[in-house]
Each structure stands twice: as structure tokens, then as C-alpha cells.
Amino acid sequence: FPKEFETQLLHVGRFPDILGSCAVPVYNSAAFEFNSVAHGARLLNLTQFGHIYSRFTNPTVNVLQNRLAGLEGGVAACAVASGSAAVVVTVMALAGVGDNFVSSFHVHAGTFHQFESLAKQMGIECRFVKSRDPADFAAAIDDKTKFVWLETISNPGNVILDLEAVSMVCHTKGIPLICDNTFGCAGYFCRPINHGVDIVVHSATKWIGGHGTTVGGVIVDGGTFDWGQHPDRFPQFHDPRTRLWERFSRRAFAVRCQFEILRDTGSTLSAPAAQQLLVGLESLAVRCERHAQNAAKIADWLREHPLVAWVSYVGHPNHPDHQGALKYLKRGFGSVICFGLRGGFEAGALFCDALKMVITTTNLGDAKTL
Template sequence: MSNETEPKSPVFQFETSGVHAGLTRADNNVKDAPIYASTSFVFNDSAQGAAIFNMTAEAFCYSRIANPTVDVFEKRMATLENGAAALVSSSGQSALFMTVTALAQTGENIVVASHLSDTSAQLFKYRLPPSKITARFVESGEIDLVRKAIDENTKAVFVESISSHGLLVADIAALAIVAHEAGVPLVVDNTAGAGGFLLRPIDHGADIVIASASEWLSISGSNSAGIIVDSGKFDWSKSRERFPQFFEPAAGFHGLNLWEKFGSTVFIAFTRIAILRDIGPCLNPFEAFQLLAGLETLSVRVERSSSNAAKLAAWLKTMNKVGEVQYPGLKSNPLYQLSEKYLKRGYGGLLSFTTKDGTKLSKQAFDQFKLVSVGRSIGGSRTVVIEGEREEAHAGSNLIYVSLGLENIDDIIADFKLALSTI
């Protein structure tokens, strides 16, 4: 199970931690994490097994709760995001669902302080309300409006570090202050932050970080996983009445007081032993092994995709047939100052653009791409275009998202030049 202790100052820089964190040479004298393809583990005797399941002894008991290979990935992600402990799951959506249901119950709400990806929006708008968990949307992220939206039934403020729509950087530090004044944690979806390489929300006051690992962390976007990182810094003891599940005797664990057992990392412990254990969206060790390999090259891959995105965005701005270009690194971005404040290693591999004068890219234009793929997956090694729509776009025009891969930028630009020539 992940080392759920107080956070320590990192010994190595980010790039080094991506290769080494979570596994030491003392671990069976191996340089790579072994794949523990087992659902269960052997105990010395029945008394030890009972102690482990009752959480009075520490050891692996069942892979739905924790697995040695997955444990290495969790420790490495906690290190990269500068957190105290991490929990991984089978998808980004399951990570979001577990986080919300660990914090909120019937009749309670989450304040959403940014535009969301379509899948996250679906969860908040349609899947959670039947369970009487609601969302209060303040999509502008305006601090005063977020403050007004919080009430006695609010259990968290939730925001995307870089919004899926508009690619706008959130003012994490300001939102953290508002959330903490109300006694609730700030939860940040940091999928766009690339595992903490581009942006580490915990460094700016966030309490819980979630992310989908399919984007950027996976070498080619082929692995499905979700991540939850607990900063270990939120003082749950000051909000006992708001979060009784962490302080009252736990019915499913023989009356154990989870706060007394786990202290500052009680949130991640509760999510693991209650939500993950009972619902079961665990990550299998084969996926964890592949994702560990992805983390080893994460920094160099994100550097390349960010560089490619910045160059393509600049080139698109010069094209007469292109209308609006959105990229966090462009000075024309309405929140460029926040990009400068929070993004110190690059501006990411995503951009969007519209065509000018309401012209809609035709099927013929998309068919011109020889190198670039047309699809839905982002954050992989290959450049992908995704066709979207938005109400504020010119009538009849379409919004194009681009996820930049690792190809040579000259080849990428040549492909876009060919596609745009059909307009």
C-alpha cells in the first residue's frame, strides 16, 4: 500500500524522480518494478491475515485494494505531484467519481470553478444528481462568484488546471484561499499539467489532485488509468462536522476511527479502503508497469510536444484563413498572465483554432492530412486533430483542437498547410 506519511522535500529534480521514485535498489535488487500479476497474497497465518484486513497490520492483501507494482506507480506519482500519498484507478473518470463520492454524500454539493471536459461535465450534470450530489457551476472561475457559491453543504471546490474549453489557466492560489476560508479542500484536475511537469497545483495551495493518465503520462496514449494525489496538507480536523466520515467510527471497519489511524492522509486512505475496495475500479499491474515506463520519458516528451504546439500556434496566427487561435503561451490569450505565473516549463501540447469568416473545414480538408491523425485521443506521441463545436464560434464554423505529438514541426506545419489550402 502507498506510503501514506507526511510529505517530504524532494531529493531529486522532476526528471530524475520520473525515472527512479517509488523503487529502490533494496526492493529485490531490481532496476524495474516487477509485474505482480496476482489478485491475492499469502499470509503467515490467519491471525496476520485478519490483522491486515482490519488495518492493524501493514501488508498487501488483495490487489483490488493495493498491488506492489501499482504501489510503485502511486509512490512515483505522489513524488512528481509533490503530494503525500497517491491512489490510482482504472480511468480518469473513476478517479473523479471516487474523489467526489469520498467527499460528498446525499444533499451535498461541489462548486465547479471552470469549464469542464465533456466527460467530466456529464458526470456532474447527469450521473451524480440522481444520488443527490449536485454541482454549482461557476465556469468563469471568478473568485467572488466562487465564494458566493459555497454554502454549508459544499464539500469541495473543483477546477481544471487548464480548462478543456478555452485552454485557460486557473488561478489555483486564489481559489485555494477561498476554499480554505470555507473549510473545504480545493480539488484540481491536473490532466493538462502532465503529471506535474508543466504545473504542480499542490505547490500553489491545492489539496487534492486528480488526473487521467492516458494523456501524456502514457507513452502513446494507449494506457487507461486515473490518479488521485493527496497533498497531506488539508487540516480535516478543522472541518469535523463537514466531513464526519473521517471521524466517526467506521461501520465497515469494526468502528475504526480513520482520522486517528491515518491523520493528515485520511482522505486518500478512506478513498482506498472504502470507495476503491467497495466499488472496485482498480488498476491492473500490467497497466501500471507500462505507465511507469511512460513516466521515465515524460519530461522529454512534454518538452517536445509543448515546443511543437508553441510553433504551430505562432504559424497559425499568420494564416489568413485562420480566425482565433487559443494557446496558453500566446500573449493574445485572455489569461496569459496566469499562464506566465503557473507554467514554468512550457505551455503544453494542446491548442485550438477556428477558421475565418464562418468557413467550415470540409471532409476534403481533413482528408488532406497525411501525417496528422483525425480522432479523439490526446496527449500521445502522434499529432491529432479533433473537430469540436462551440456556440460563440461564427455560425457554420468549427472549432479545431490539436494535440501535438513528437513529430518534426516542419512536417506538422506542412500537413496543416495542405489541409488549409482546400478552404
């Protein structure tokens, strides 16, 4: 298992190909043949791992899952159709009717809407916390709370919470901490699992793919939360029919996501999409290094421009979360800058309409400036 991050991007999760392919093959097959009825029964009962049906098991997707688990320091991963799907699958794996969870208020707008509206439709309450104070997260947790959710660097507010402090709150209360690490770039800038986070999610569409060609999402199980200590709060891991904790221990959450929630919801990442994301990963370190260098120069330039009213960039010492950035971001301060122009919305709209090379769109993490 290679130790260097840049080498892991290329090699983790590979398996020997019968034809000696140097690239990960695209297994564009809906289903996979059983060697025998007994073999099929073992696969379906999860007494043996293998490939069954591409809705939830595919060799190409499996390489992506293993590679991202390795990059993030986790034990297993579940790849899905989008970042939004990763959020929903995670929520469904842990919470149900009558339950609640706690989220930082500072999350992606799509995630916020899922938590505020979709979760409510499923009978699950989301309790938003606006402050950065871990004590406020602790105050929102009760016996029905299933997890706490936050983002490494919030999108788009550039808020950085103290992962280790919030993790201590969660573990004291007996619940896992979940972190959307999309802005952490698959562990390049930040590896939340090293700081007490139990589960990591990504929109793989962004820096993992890196070229704006492919939509995907990933859930990484850190293998750090002891579901066995909390059978009353998390009975789904102790169901006598599946015995997920007893059989799979540290990988129980990832197994539930892939072989129960993904299997039943069909939020499937296709083999061609997985291959595109794997190709994107190969250049991630080079891209992110340049992203960070360019962002720092642009942020400094914007700060001095007379038409710019304010700049929010976690690499600037006057940013309220700069100390958190120094603590948790190890290879630079990321590649997202927020800024406002003197003249407000109208000035901002004129600026966007005047751009010639920079693309105005809803995506980010592309090789091109968006």
C-alpha cells in the same frame, strides 16, 4: 529521495526486488498470501500496510501511486482504472446524498457530464461557475458544499483560473480545492499543490502514459487539508469504526479513496497497466519539453495563416489567461492548441479529413500528434 524532477520520474517509489530486477516487476496476481491469521487481520484492519487483493492493493500499482505522489508533492496517491474513475472516486469519497460541490464550468466534457448527470443520480448537486472571479466561487458555497473543482488548463477551452485565489476562498470556507492536473503533466508544467490545491487528479491515459496504449487515472492527496478541523462537514473521516483522521492524519483522504471507495467499487488499475504507465513516466520530461516547443511553433504559424480565424494558445500574450500561464506554468505552455478556420464547421471538417499524418481522435497527450 532525488530532488530533480527528471530523476524522480525514474526512481521515486521503487522498492527492493528479491530477484534484483532493474525494472518494476509486474505482479500479476489476484491475491497475496498472509503470513498468518494475525498478519491477515492486521492488513485488513489497516494496522499494518501490505498487499491483500489486487482490486485495491498491488505492488506494481503501489510503485505508480508512490511515484506520482512524489512528483506532485503529495503524501499519498490512489491509482484507478481511468481518469473518469478518478473523478467519481473523488466525488464519492467526499460527498453524499443532499450534499453539493462547486465546479468551474470550464472542465472536460466527460467530467461535466459526470457532474451534471451522474452526481445528480447520487443525490449530489454540482454548482457550475462560468466566471473566472474567485468571488463567484465563494458565492456558490454553502454549509453543504464539500469541495471546489477546477482544471489547471481547462480541456479544451484553455482557461486558467487563479489557483491561489480560489484556494484562499476554499480554505476560508473550510473545504478543499481539487484540481484536475492532466494538462499539467504530473507536475512537469504545473504542481498545483504548491499553489494551495489540496487534491490533484489525473487522466494517466494522456501524458503520463504518453503513447496511447493504456487507460488509467490517479488521485493524489496533497496532505494539506485539515479534516480534523471540520468533523461536522466531513464525518466520514471521524467514523468511530475507522477513525481515518485519527489514525492516518494527512493521508486520511488517500486511505479513504483506496481502502474504502476503490475497495467497494472495484475501479481497479491492473498491474500490467500500471507498469505501462511507469514506463511512460520515464520519458515524460523529454516528451513534454518537445511537446511544448512544437506547440509554440505551430501556434505561431497558425496565427499568421490567412485561412485561420482564431487561435487559443495560453503562450500567446493576447490570450486572456496568459498572465496566469506565466504564473503557474514553469516549463512551457503545454501542448494543446485550439483554433478555428474561416468557413466554420464545414471548413474544419474538410481540414480534418484531409490530414495525412495527424490522427483525428478523442485522445490527447500522445507521442504522436492527435
